[in-house]
Amino acid sequence: MLRTASVGLRTRRLRAALSALGIMIGIAAMVGVLGLSESSKSDLLAQLDRLGTNLLTVQAGTGIGIGSGELPSEAAGMISRIGPVEQTSTVSAVDANVYKSDFIPEGQTGGITVQAVDINLLDTLAGRVADGKFLDDATAEYPTAVLGSVAAERLGIREVTGTQQIWLGEQWFTVVGLLDQFELNPDLDRAALVGMSAAESYLNHEVVPSSILIRVDPDFVDDVTSVLAATANPQNPEEVEVARPSDALEAKEAADDAFTALFLGLGAVALLVGGVGIANVMVISVLERRSEIGLRRALGATKRHVAVQFLGEALLLSAVGGIGGVALGWAVTGVYANVRGWDTLIPPIAIIGGVVAALLIGAVAGLYPAIRAARMSPTEALRTA
Amino acid sequence: MTAVLSENSSTPTSGRDIVLSLHGVTKEYPTTPPVRALRGVDFSVTRGELVGVVGPSGSGKSTLLHIMGTLDRPTAGEVTVAGYDIDDLSDRDLSALRSRHIGFVFQQFHLLSGYTALDNVADGLLYTGLNLRTRRDMAEQALRRVDLGHRLDHVATKLSGGERQRVAVARALVGTPSIVLADEPTGNLDTENSDAIVDLIRQINEEGVTFVVITHNREIAGAFPRTAGLRDGRIEYDTGLSHE
Numbered sequence: 001m002l003r004t005a006s007v008g009l010r011t012r013r014l015r016a017a018l019s020a021l022g023i024m025i026g027i028a029a030m031v032g033v034l035g036l037s038e039s040s041k042s043d044l045l046a047q048l049d050r051l052g053t054n055l056l057t058v059q060a061g062t063g064i065g066i067g068s069g070e071l072p073s074e075a076a077g078m079i080s081r082i083g084p085v086e087q088t089s090t091v092s093a094v095d096a097n098v099y100k101s102d103f104i105p106e107g108q109t110g111g112i113t114v115q116a117v118d119i120n121l122l123d124t125l126a127g128r129v130a131d132g133k134f135l136d137d138a139t140a141e142y143p144t145a146v147l148g149s150v151a152a153e154r155l156g157i158r159e160v161t162g163t164q165q166i167w168l169g170e171q172w173f174t175v176v177g178l179l180d181q182f183e184l185n186p187d188l189d190r191a192a193l194v195g196m197s198a199a200e201s202y203l204n205h206e207v208v209p210s211s212i213l214i215r216v217d218p219d220f221v222d223d224v225t226s227v228l229a230a231t232a233n234p235q236n237p238e239e240v241e242v243a244r245p246s247d248a249l250e251a252k253e254a255a256d257d258a259f260t261a262l263f264l265g266l267g268a269v270a271l272l273v274g275g276v277g278i279a280n281v282m283v284i285s286v287l288e289r290r291s292e293i294g295l296r297r298a299l300g301a302t303k304r305h306v307a308v309q310f311l312g313e314a315l316l317l318s319a320v321g322g323i324g325g326v327a328l329g330w331a332v333t334g335v336y337a338n339v340r341g342w343d344t345l346i347p348p349i350a351i352i353g354g355v356v357a358a359l360l361i362g363a364v365a366g367l368y369p370a371i372r373a374a375r376m377s378p379t380e381a382l383r384t385a
Numbered sequence: 386m387t388a389v390l391s392e393n394s395s396t397p398t399s400g401r402d403i404v405l406s407l408h409g410v411t412k413e414y415p416t417t418p419p420v421r422a423l424r425g426v427d428f429s430v431t432r433g434e435l436v437g438v439v440g441p442s443g444s445g446k447s448t449l450l451h452i453m454g455t456l457d458r459p460t461a462g463e464v465t466v467a468g469y470d471i472d473d474l475s476d477r478d479l480s481a482l483r484s485r486h487i488g489f490v491f492q493q494f495h496l497l498s499g500y501t502a503l504d505n506v507a508d509g510l511l512y513t514g515l516n517l518r519t520r521r522d523m524a525e526q527a528l529r530r531v532d533l534g535h536r537l538d539h540v541a542t543k544l545s546g547g548e549r550q551r552v553a554v555a556r557a558l559v560g561t562p563s564i565v566l567a568d569e570p571t572g573n574l575d576t577e578n579s580d581a582i583v584d585l586i587r588q589i590n591e592e593g594v595t596f597v598v599i600t601h602n603r604e605i606a607g608a609f610p611r612t613a614g615l616r617d618g619r620i621e622y623d624t625g626l627s628h629e
């Protein structure tokens with residue numbers, strides 16, 4: 001049966017290839033979209049796994065009528081007394097600018113902020129040092145700074161030599177470390193970080209927390225979230241903003257999901273068009289092959305034999321398109337995931353679904369031409385040969 | 386041949402050796418105005434016969450062939466093929482009857498262009514339920530029978546016209562049908578190839594195969610042991626009737 005069904009395809013290869021291509025593109029689009037979304041999702045999950053979803057931040061609300069932009073100085077202490085809180089780390093914005101040297105005009109701040117931080121900040125944020133090291137008990141006392149990734153780039157510092165100095169708050173600070181991007185707190189990428197004591201002694205900074213980073217027991221994230229504002233600022237809890245940075249990553253993924261749905265829709269449209277293409281080719285094929293139909297009827301084919309032959313041909317076309325589409329979608333996903341450094345993950349449902357969808361479309365597209373071929377009277381078919 | 390005929394003519398009504406019989410067959414096409422292609426045709430073929438049916442175009446030759454081949458049903462009258470009254474048979478049964486009892490040879494050969502000679506002939510058995518290997522073995526024998534043993538694996542399009550028609554004859558023979566119906570088998574051939582095909586048909590007939598050859602060529606039909614003339618949907622003459 002397969003042999004007979006493939007006659008038409010083997011004798012009209014180009015046409016068969018082109019009509020299978022329609023289905024192939026549709027299936028490839030769907031498999032690719034599902035594969036890419038799965039691969040990126042797995043990457044995100046790995047990222048969340050690494051960073052943890054148990055980080056909360058408390059920030060003083062800023063804006064008209066909301067407050068001063070500062071948290072009470074005892075806020076960190078209060079928060080650390082909440083049971084499930086494992087770690088707190090305070091960040092205090094310093095009113096100072098950073099320049100590459102003292103020759104740079106005052107206006108060219110490069111958008112770099114100065115933040116006085118606790119030495120456990122890196123640990124709390126699950127951040128990584130790109131070069132040098134983070135502030136420790138010793139360096140936090142002296143005019144030394146660690147640069148966020150964007151700040152380092154803007155200051156033109158690519159590695160730590162131990163002798164580089166930056167002009168920070170009208171003083172020379174030595175750069176001791178460069179950081180990788182903070183995935184959970186991108187604001188700090190644009191900052192020069194100095195120790196609390198150094199800020200107090202060299203920059204005349206009065207340490208008032210502008211934000212507090214909190215690691216909590218993962219099982220109690222919601223409980224802690226609900227009491228954080230009141231704990232941080234019992235007088236004005238409404239002036240406190242509580243956030244969970246991992247939510248932002250998840251929201252980004254949700255946005256990606258919306259795109260996935262859109263592309264799936266486009267894939268479905270391509271598939272539909274591919275199906276129409278197959279139906280079209282089959283109808284033409286039935287007309288062109290009237291004499292073959294007549295001959296087969298003369299050789300003893302029943303109507304059913306003829307219908308099965310043409311339906312089989314449509315199914316074969318769509319199967320070729322479906323399998324080719326899965327392979328193409330897989331390849332595209334593999335290449336893209338490789339470029340992005342993700343693992344290539346194709347959900348099995350996409351593979352099975354892709355081939356099944358192609359076959360279904362082939363069956364629907366082939367049904368009408370097959371019935372038409374079967375109903376053709378043998379004498380009519382032979383006469384027009 | 387004559388022996389066969391005379392033997393048959395002694396028991397014409399026993400039906401045992403009548404391969405094909407048409408009785409009062411009329412075929413009307415429901416066009417406007419209706420066309421009466423056949424008007425009360427009585428015609429029968431006995432096993433082992435070689436009959437030429439000759440007539441000008443429009444005489445009803447093709448319609449007669451289609452009805453003899455069970456590709457079409459008559460408007461009125463009886464058709465019996467290999468002992469089966471086709472009135473009693475469903476469309477599906479007719480297909481089975483054709484696959485087992487009737488071989489066709491067409492003017493346009495009707496070979497499948499992508500297939501080799503062997504597979505074209507093997508397709509003559511496609512609807513008999515035999516497996517591919519058996520079909521190919523039988524096809525090879527049939528091709529050797531028409532002297533095409535050296536062309537088994539040639540694709541149909543690479544064969545000459547004469548060779549193609551030989552392949553078509555082999556395809557008609559491969560299932561050892563009760564009767565072979567040939568529709569203008571020489572119509573698309575030059576004189577030389579045409580003569581060769583006629584010779585082939587005679588030779589195969591001598592081996593015992595029953596043939597009805599439909600043609601507009603009086604010369605070809607006249608050379609066969611029995612000739613029937615068709616005109617305006619009626620059998621005008623039939624040299625076979627003189628034997629009865």
